[in-house]
Amino acid sequence: MLSGNQIQALLEGVWMTVRVFALAGLLGTVLALLFGIMSLAENRLLRWISRIYVEVARGASAIVLLFYAAFAIPIILGMRSGRTFVFTAAVVALGVNMGGYGAEVVRTGIQSVPRGQTEAATALNLRFRDRLRHVTLPQALIVMLPPYGNLSIEVLKATALVSLVGLADLTAEAQNLRVQRAVSGSRAATSLAIFGTALVFYFVMAQLLAVFFRWLERRLAGDWYRGRS
């Protein structure tokens, strides 16, 4: 079993994981909304830009983006790579990757809103941004939530990759504990306990996310959704 100190170490890793996840999730959501809406623009150039972003952001796996951002970009930009830089690079890499998948979820959600709604909004002379905010997005949101919830869990899992570029997240702390144990040859906590506990922490976080999104769906749906003909 793990000692108090070891659990403490893992929890510090959890804190780093949560921070990376939250910021990457925020960036990813902004990018998803931006490029998701852009993919439905009337302007063909905007649609193309959005398409390229989605294909590249998804096609390059998170790990490739991470390594590139953490190790290649600093040299290209001529910067010295410090700890905050790696953190920022990791957040950006994961956020960009998430945005690619998220944009598709947003696009599908918006396209699921019946065309008649857009036409009614046009007939009422609503501006594009008012139509988006008051007619399209509220209805699209309900459709978007389940896949977005799944996506958020994928992003949580992807945060484990930041341990490979040097950030002290939960996975990195688990690795540390294993190395310490191997070096000291102590009888303390087995690898099973270390990685098993780490896996359980991830599992709990994932379940919390799942519960959160289910709650969000229920809350946003409201009376109108259930009564919908």
Place this chain on the structure above:
Amino acid sequence: MATNEPDGRRDMVRLEKINLSFGENHVLKDLDLTVAPSEKVVIIGPSGSGKTTILRVIMTLNRPDSGCVIIDGRHLYHEERKGELVPAREKHVREVRTDISMVFQHFNLFPHLTALENLTLAPMKVLDLSKEEASDRGLELLRRVGLGDKADQYPGQLSGGQKQRVAIARALAMRPKVMLFDEPTSALDPELVGEVLAVIKDIALEGKTTMMLVTHEMGFAREAADRVLMFDSGRIIEEGTPGQVLKNPAHDRTRAFLRAVLSH
């Protein structure tokens, strides 16, 4: 821009040489059409004839390939810049579109908003009314269409006839000069058609609004229309008073169409 009639009266709606094709399908062919202020025009014709498309072109839901649409003396799809007629920017289209409203066959109410919220959204965002002003106007209109007590209900809780009446009230809330009705009763169960037609008739009798309706309800056309247009294959093939077109059609196709519609 010769939009004035020789005797000084200005058309409310004027379509000049409108052409529209969907792919290979030439739906509207060199269409000319005028509607006088406060006139009630009913458009009839077989499906696929293009009659719904006319309304959609006026409402800017479909852009014509060529031709002009002029609303109350102002070009809808064009604007004048430096003395020349050029394709209009979005801002101009919105300005002219303010005078036009539409009621859809499938209602298209916003399901996530209450009946009253459906009515107040556009007046607040487009006409800059305050929440109180918009609500007052909205409630008055709901009462007028007989649904004053349903203000806080969601569309999902209303019957088809009630939904369409809310949709009509929603269109009226914008105080349009021109109201377009695209087969407003076609999606309703037969016993609900009457309540909706009553509301539309009420608007017609009240006088001021210019109305264009696409409908199969010949009874309504006979009672409320000033003019009836028979549409087929993208053109107007006959027009006249309801008495002329519906009782004594000159065209064979009109006769055949009316026989088919009125026989069941």
Place this chain on the structure above:
Amino acid sequence: MSAFAQVAFSWDWDYALRVLPDIARGLWQTILATLVGISIGMVLGLLLALLRRSRVRVIRWPTIAFIEFVRSTPLLVQLFFIFFVFPGFGLVLSPFVTLVVGLGIHYGTYTSESYRAGIENVERGQWEAATALNLSAATTWSRIVLPQAIPTVIPALGNYLVAMFKDAPLGFAVAAGGILLAAQSEASRSFRPIEPFTLMGVLFLAVSIPAAFFVRYLERRYGYERA
């Protein structure tokens, strides 16, 4: 700002071309791992799907728990688990085997869900006809149900294949070869990370984007409907 060192970057084509074969070899290893991994995943997924349908609770519940647990936790940690914990139980796997087993188990849980949907989508009537014809359970499964259930899984497998390719470079973490390991080794050896990592990115995209297009084409062609 002192964070900005001298801009000392310039692309060295000679170096890039010299390094390209190693990166390409790494790419090939990654592709290989993906192919082996998906094979394991396909088989394991079917097994898990069948176990999940067991009427025996002692089998069904742990299976559901296992599937949910593996799906909700990072592949990387699972790789570490296999690599460092299994030996304690007498199972020492080489890096490559660790990678493909990890991929196989992780994606096995995904494919099991697809199999489950496919099996459940086989109409009730088929089962009833089999009963009426007095077919044994084994025959019913092997000749009636599975032949109808498995084809529906194939389009989803295309997606999993592409997704697994994006995860396979993680073999780096257990020194199992692959494109990332090749790029990283080269970068740390020469202290010039730009060329290896850029080549890695380009080659990677050159495989994953066309693969994604191909899978989408197959989906359209075979009329795949998402549940």
